[in-house]
Amino acid sequence: MRDDLTTQTRRRGATLESAILRAAAAELIEHGFAGLTMDRVAKRAGTNKNAIYRRWPDRLALGIAAYRQLATTIEPPDTGVLRDDALELLRRANRHWSSPLGAVLRELLGAAGGAQSLMAQVPEQSADAMTAMWLTVLGRAVARGEADPAALHPRVATVAIVLLRNEFVTRGVPTAPDEVLIDIIDEVYLPLVRKRGQV
Structure with a gap:
């Protein structure tokens, strides 16, 4: 019964990826890229490092993906001049x-x-x-x-x-x-x- 519950609540796919990116983005804001570690992101996301490395090969790739979550798309100005x-x-x-x-x-x-x-x-x-x-x-x-x-x-x-x-x-x-x-x-x-x- 316990194993069934664990299987049902385990995050996978897009849900887990989103949790990892949110955790990495929060780490970037708090510690910058220099302070971004796979260990801290895994702990914050409630997962393990293997789950991160399966999606992003290294810290830089994860950092860029997390930055994309923080960056906003802006429209070009249109003042008429x-x-x-x-x-x-x-x-x-x-x-x-x-x-x-x-x-x-x-x-x-x-x-x-x-x-x-x-x-x-x-x-x-x-x-x-x-x-x-x-x-x-x-x-x-x-x-x-x-x-x-x-x-x-x-x-x-x-x-x-x-x-x-x-x-x-x-x-x-x-x-x-x-x-x-x-x-x-x-x-x-x-x-x-x-x-x-x-x-």
Whole structure:
């Protein structure tokens, strides 16, 4: 009778996976990626390490999967003005990068190194997702006559966020002053997308 009860209450499949991810996400918030251990996640989820390793091969894969539970999908801004939309996208990225969740993301990026296939699983770090958001903003600007249609190229559309990431890397700090964001938009991005294709 006792064995039957244990079998009935044992979590499996999606239920167990969800419990593990919730536990891992809570550990990330409390201890960061550096403090994420399979032992603590297993204890918190009420399972064993084997159940975790069957789903995620290592701590990094689990950390990225847990981060995905914490990250939220955001819609691109639509103020009706390209400058405002582009600046808002940079400000969002800047705020996120310096937030507690951004600190977890920075740890994951550092741990992943060149593991691009893993980082593609992080929503806002996916090249496709980021490009799509910037192309949406730029496409609206083209439709309004604010930008040259020739600017609708992924590398052109995302140049502002690439420059902001460069600031983080070269300055070694998790946030950039607002004047830097304004410079990126006013001195580089807007002139580029407005003059694209002109002689």
